[in-house]
Amino acid sequence: MDFSAINPTVLIASLMVASTPILLAALGELIVEKAGVLNLGVEGMMITGAVCGFAVAVESGSPWLGFLAAMAGGAVLALLFGVLTQLLLSNQVATGLALTLFGLGLSALIGQGYIGIKPPPVGDVNFGPLADIPVLGRILFRHDIIVYFSLAMVAGTWWWLKSTRAGLILRAVGESHEAAHALGYNVIGIRLAAIAFGGAMAGLGGAYLSLIRVPQWTEGMTAGAGWIALAIVVFASWRAGRVLLGAYLFGGVTVLQLNLQAAGLAVPVEYLSMSPYLITILVLVIMSSDRRKALGAPASLGRVFHASS
């Protein structure tokens, strides 16, 4: 066993990379849930994004086209969920599960020809001399653009929800769809837009996995990341800043256990591999046992809306 191989600076830098897919997906789901919709299909949208992004990036040679395709793929899949739950009034829990099962099948089908291929590389942003600052340079200035984008999205989501009229309307729709409808807001339209956004973010998160973090395509490669993103939204009490905290906490555990595996800790690999899931459950329990925190949940979350009169 050799713990000296674990370098805290590298650990922090790599936890940021490990967290980014979940952070993106969780931010998307945060907006969806704030609009009062519970989309349990994050896992399905992520893996679809992963395969769409990978395929397009390989075919076109451009990772950026890949990211765009991933967002489009995730959004299209999400809109399928949107049409079913918002227009055909299906049960959101069941439809979300269907989306995950469907997405896993679809991605496996699309991804058949892409197993074992290397995607076009994505370079880090060049900050020049800043990247050479000891410790801080490694942590802050040597990442790819998506990591910075995800951080900007945290701030953007927080600001948008808190300070814009559109954000206020979204929160209102999630709080009471009847009241929002009575005031003349297009509940279904707003929710569909939120669902599509959530899908695009989940798709982007998936593509980050297949194009940067791993980077290659394997079946079922999201391995529960979508579910963890859902858990992080609950953990965050539906607040953008806390989503960042939750995602980085989870990323930290993941990276740490990988490092411990590499260092040869005398615990079977399987037990280290299950630790991120166990810690997610533990954190969920702590957060949900506090009833005041659960109050952050939008009041209309998961309820079916039908303007009947």
Added chain:
Amino acid sequence: MIRLERRPTPSRLWAAATPILAVVLTMIAGGILFAILGKDPLEAIRTIFWDPLFNEQFASYSRPQLLVKAGPLILIAIGLSLGFRAGVWNIGAEGQYIIGAICGAAVGLAFYPMEARWMIFPLMVIAGGLGGLLWAMIPAILRTRFNTNEILVSLLLVYVAEQLLASMALGALRNPEGGGFPGSRNLQQYPSAANVELISGTGMHWGVAAAFIAVIVAYVLLTRHTLGFQARLLGQSPRAARFAGVSPNRLVLICMAISGGLAGLAGLFEVTGPAGQISIDFNSGYGFTAIIVAFLGRLHPIGILLAGLLMALTYIGGELAQFMLGLPSAAIQLFQGMLLFFLLAVDVLSNFRIRIGRREVA
């Protein structure tokens, strides 16, 4: 414009017709999918839905497989359906299935090579059911004690169970005479622990028998017993249920116990029968497919029986199509997901009327 108008009373006719409509729509969409993949759609559909049962060349092998695949699906789906009716969302049946198999197999292997079938196999069945039940109690107790979302916890525990499975296959339960390869002893070759075919050539084993019994018991429970009434009540209107004296926590525990126990049993019967051993890739997604089966059967025992057989057919037909036409296995997975989507989409017809005419602003 098209608009929806709520029916005063849900339509019984449509409730029965929607699963059939969904199957037809899925076949059409599936046909298009197969055509895109460059296969003859009609031939593909025939290979999946007709040949396993009626093609002289394959039927003798495929027909018994129907019950072998349908057994665990029905057993798990029956358990899930009671909870789904009550609004208790156990979606971690896959994990409970794994743990049931591990516990049951562990008990059996502990007795190896003693021969006492009258004692060992029943003990294994109990251990399997209990294992699944206890694994399901984790999300159940977290929900009742700490208000933790059971959907997320039960699902996350699937990944934990998969890691446990790997560790068992590589460690504690590994066959000491297996030359270091992962995987346990083959329980099929251990007479005291084998889940044998009860009627030769039918695929009928103890797990299938258990599934049929579960269907009958669930039917009685749902239509006649207070527990079934309370579950429906809690799912439809939780406040009315509390007013009627239903204790939501008690029902959460019962529903999770039943679904976890049955999933555990399914795992035990699989590991002692068709699978034969604990291995890293022992689980094949029955726990998730059973969710589709439960919904396709409209959460009704008889419906689940039929839906389980249909879904088993797509598995067998899918394998056949893979072998005969080179249809990728993922296409079948997609096909199953599509079926659930279409079902949820056409479900609207049983609760709403479609009106075509002038649209209201409302």
Added chain:
Amino acid sequence: MTQTDAPLLSVDGLTKAYPGVVANDHVSFEIQPGEVHALLGENGAGKSTLVKMIYGLVRPDAGGMRWQGDAYTPDSPHAARGTGVAMVFQHFSLFDALNVAENVALGMENPPPMAELSTQILRVSMDYGLPLDPERLVGELSAGERQRVEIIRCLLQDPKLLIMDEPTSVLTPQEVAILFDTLRQLSKEGMAILYISHKLEEIRTLCDNATILRLGKVVDRCNPREKTARELAEMMVGKLLHSPERAGATPGEIILNVTGLTQASPRPFGVGLKNVRLSVRAGEVLGIGGVAGNGQDELLDVLSGEIRTVPGTIQFKGQTVGHLGPNARRALGLLAAPEERLGHAAAPDMSLTENAALTGTIREGLSDRGFIRWGAAREFAERIIERFDVRTPGPDTAARALSGGNLQKFVIGREVLQRPDLLVVNQPTWGVDASAAADIRQALLDLAAQGAAVIVISQDLDELMEICDQFAALNEGRLTPPRPTKGLTVEEIGLMMGGAHDMEVAHAV
């Protein structure tokens, strides 16, 4: 072209049909600027549909509207607000988890930045005697304060027409007086007010003109000040209703005794009960008044057993029952009928047979070793339908297919037929047509005459005065000591209900 002599709004032949019912049938009327116009009609007369058409929420099948002489066809509330129509809803269009300023902003077309909006809210709220703190969460406000939020949201847009849908149902008598002062002030400033109500005295006090609706049609128009309440009632209902008869029985022994009952609310923004003390005797009807959201739901839940509490705080027929659940209390003879018919007292998608089994299992012997006797449940449902004249095709009908009045008769009938020793009802006639309401009140009085104790929780003071022997009021979870209803004045009742809360101060300024 705008004609100066045209009415502010004229409604001409508006018709709207829903499946199985014509909600509005060629409805016409006019409003002039500064006029307070009443729309009078009982539940189901079509008032709500009519105002929804004016507010752009529903589009008429036939007929049209004119605004200052020009065609007016709002296709959304945004369009209606843009024209100058504002509306205060009966069931509030508010968001509990958002603060006052955010709620106001959501109801405006072009709200100013939040800081400026807060100043405006403070200014307008003081001008009209409706004090409000823009930063407070709406969920924490009382019903009266919530209504102020809606009114201020409307006023900030300088509407020419203000629609008010049953605004006084959530106010104490003192608060009603203050609201009327505000409305008169607005009318003097030239604002037209369309005032929807079924409360006759209010309309006689406040309104210049009245249009009376019955079953979707305009049946009469009048100056309400020239009519008596009785004449208005006849126009509204179409026939004379019998007043409930009561046999003046002498109260018997104490059935229920509650002491020192303190219980937090399980709901977010709910109001907990604080040191509640009450007792009811056999043959007695105790009325509990108060504005909505002052602990009524919690009181019903704690008496029915849905919320379990400290055992000794509730004594029923001398037994300690505070810790018992609903079914154990039913077995002893303590029955209840909650306010919310669909989803609490009854399961909407279940048949009447199943809904009969919902509470009847214990006392009617509808189950046998855990198995439900569906045949017996069906018979019980048929008995309720017959005895309480529930209009329905039969016991297989889903609860939500019934009209409000019929379902309420079923719910009350279900409990009354189980011969309770104590029946607790919450809002027994809310949203129920006049004839069903009269039947329900009579059934409660008959039950008391047979020697049962009855507790009626209601926001309808007229109802409580009519059928109760004793009156107490709930205010922020506290219950006043009960007083005999005979001889109570409106002022006294208002003070028991908490008076005008903090509003007098503002109006005095």
